Amino acid sequence: MTRTVLPRDVTATPTDVTTTPRDVTTTPRRKVLISGASIAGPALAYWLARHGFAVTVVEKASALRGGGYPIDVRGTALEVVRRMGILPQLREAHIDLRRLTFLGADGDEIASIDPHTVTGGVAGHDIEVRRGDLTDALYAAVRDDVEFMFDDSIDTLDQSSGHGVDVTFRGGGSRTFDMVIGADGVHSRTREFLFGPEEQFHRYLGYCFAGFTMRNTFGLFDELMMWNTPGRAAALYAVGGDDVHAFLNFAQPGPPYEAFRDPQAQRDLVTDAFADAGWEVPGMLAALHDADDLFFDAVSQIRMPRWSSGRVALVGDAAYAPSFLTGQGSSLALVGAYMLAGSLAGRDHGAGFAAYEHSTRGFVTANQDLVGKGDAALFPTTARALEQRNAMLRRLSAESAPSPATAASSASGRPAHSALTLPEFPGS
Numbered sequence: 198m199t200r201t202v203l204p205r206d207v208t209a210t211p212t213d214v215t216t217t218p219r220d221v222t223t224t225p226r227r228k229v230l231i232s233g234a235s236i237a238g239p240a241l242a243y244w245l246a247r248h249g250f251a252v253t254v255v256e257k258a259s260a261l262r263g264g265g266y267p268i269d270v271r272g273t274a275l276e277v278v279r280r281m282g283i284l285p286q287l288r289e290a291h292i293d294l295r296r297l298t299f300l301g302a303d304g305d306e307i308a309s310i311d312p313h314t315v316t317g318g319v320a321g322h323d324i325e326v327r328r329g330d331l332t333d334a335l336y337a338a339v340r341d342d343v344e345f346m347f348d349d350s351i352d353t354l355d356q357s358s359g360h361g362v363d364v365t366f367r368g369g370g371s372r373t374f375d376m377v378i379g380a381d382g383v384h385s386r387t388r389e390f391l392f393g394p395e396e397q398f399h400r401y402l403g404y405c406f407a408g409f410t411m412r413n414t415f416g417l418f419d420e421l422m423m424w425n426t427p428g429r430a431a432a433l434y435a436v437g438g439d440d441v442h443a444f445l446n447f448a449q450p451g452p453p454y455e456a457f458r459d460p461q462a463q464r465d466l467v468t469d470a471f472a473d474a475g476w477e478v479p480g481m482l483a484a485l486h487d488a489d490d491l492f493f494d495a496v497s498q499i500r501m502p503r504w505s506s507g508r509v510a511l512v513g514d515a516a517y518a519p520s521f522l523t524g525q526g527s528s529l530a531l532v533g534a535y536m537l538a539g540s541l542a543g544r545d546h547g548a549g550f551a552a553y554e555h556s557t558r559g560f561v562t563a564n565q566d567l568v569g570k571g572d573a574a575l576f577p578t579t580a581r582a583l584e585q586r587n588a589m590l591r592r593l594s595a596e597s598a599p600s601p602a603t604a605a606s607s608a609s610g611r612p613a614h615s616a617l618t619l620p621e622f623p624g625s
């Protein structure tokens with residue numbers, strides 16, 4: 198069943214014309230359909246509505262999806278949320294992680310350090326929030342101005358008429374939009390409609406991971422503990438409340454495509470990978486089997502030669518997922534949404550999509566390049582590399598100096614997360 202939330206201005210202005218105080222005109226509002234209501238989708242909806250577009254968001258889940266591991270908002274993305282007016286709310290929700298403790302195979306402590314020394318963040322400036330707090334804030338900022346259709350998705354897309362995109366919905370019905378934007382994540386169906394199978398654009402980084410919540414029976418408070426052996430990491434991340442975020446990351450030779458749609462296969466894969474592991478891992482595996490919020494995926498990036506075709510374009514993970522190894526997925530989604538909406542303001546779809554790519558690709562690439570070919574500094578796959586990492590962590594713990602892995606900068610010399618200066622667009 199489709200639940201449609203009508204926007205405030207649709208009920209107020211049945212004639213479908215722009216009536217914002219900023220731009221009083223009788224030009225018909227261009228209609229945009231966005232697929233996906235997580236981070237990129239609502240952020241894009243917000244900015245498109247500000248630029249005078251009539252926006253509909255279709256989300257396959259029956260409601261806004263909360264949950265997920267805490268995520269970072271840094272650098273240029275902080276300016277996006279500031280301009281949206283949600284920065285104070287996010288600062289309120291900020292998780293002030295006190296300590297990161299690394300453990301060896303037997304659970305023995307290797308090093309205990311200030312989190313900012315390895316995340317590349319800036320203490321007191323960057324934000325780390327529960328993923329659900331960010332989606333809630335974005336949704337609250339936009340829900341009155343945009344039409345949301347939950348529990349539905351695009352069934353077919355046809356732009357052959359040349360005048361718009363004819364869309365049919367799984368829940369029934371068809372409509373025509375001026376543009377369609379896929380904000381539907383790494384495994385984007387919009388991308389598949391447009392460009393074909395994911396495999397062409399999927400850059401596998403050599404790991405799979407599972408995230409879920411479990412009871413905090415460990416006495417942890419605002420801290421993260423990470424256990425490692427070569428090719429395996431288990432982490433417990435306590436951010437308040439009665440639960441901890443559990444995270445299991447493991448090296449895997451190829452992407453397990455068959456497991457992506459099969460939660461039981463995912464549980465089996467993780468259980469096999471951690472079968473003989475020590476520390477708290479057996480309890481984590483038991484919790485994994487009962488978890489109702491399991492998030493499993495390959496650690497991978499999406500790299501595409503272009504982000505649009507005709508009247509359809511992609512934003513966020515659908516176009517350029519950077520992987521959690523960069524800590525930049527949500528920030529790229531926020532910045533990409535701002536840049537796409539601003540690029541479309543006052544331009545037709547062709548010129549707008551070209552401007553979006555031209556202005557944003559360098560920033561995206563600089564952030565994706567923070568990860569080398571699978572050699573994630575925090576997740577070494579050999580005993581030697583693990584020993585080197587541990588030596589580095591011991592040094593960091595003694596010196597509190599930023600790690601070389603996260604001091605990575607773009608060609609401009611600025612840190613990758615700040616490599617784009619956000620332009621002002623008319624209406625933003």
Ligand SMILES: Cc1cc2nc3c(=O)[nH]c(=O)nc-3n(C[C@H](O)[C@H](O)[C@H](O)COP(=O)(O)OP(=O)(O)OC[C@H]3O[C@@H](n4cnc5c(N)ncnc54)[C@H](O)[C@@H]3O)c2cc1C
Nearest residue numbers: 233235236237256257265266350381382513514521526527
């Ligand atoms: C429930 C959830 C938990 C997550 N947890 C983690 C985590 O623990 N660690 C991590 O690194 N990343 C996690 N992510 C991904 C993280 O949110 C993104 O990497 C990042 O924030 C970029 O956001 P995005 O909006 O581009 O994509 P995503 O956050 O992936 O959002 C895509 C949205 O599109 C919707 N969607 C997908 N297919 C369709 C379709 N065919 N039709 C309509 N809607 C569709 C999805 O339900 C989702 O709401 C999670 C995402 C979700 C949805």
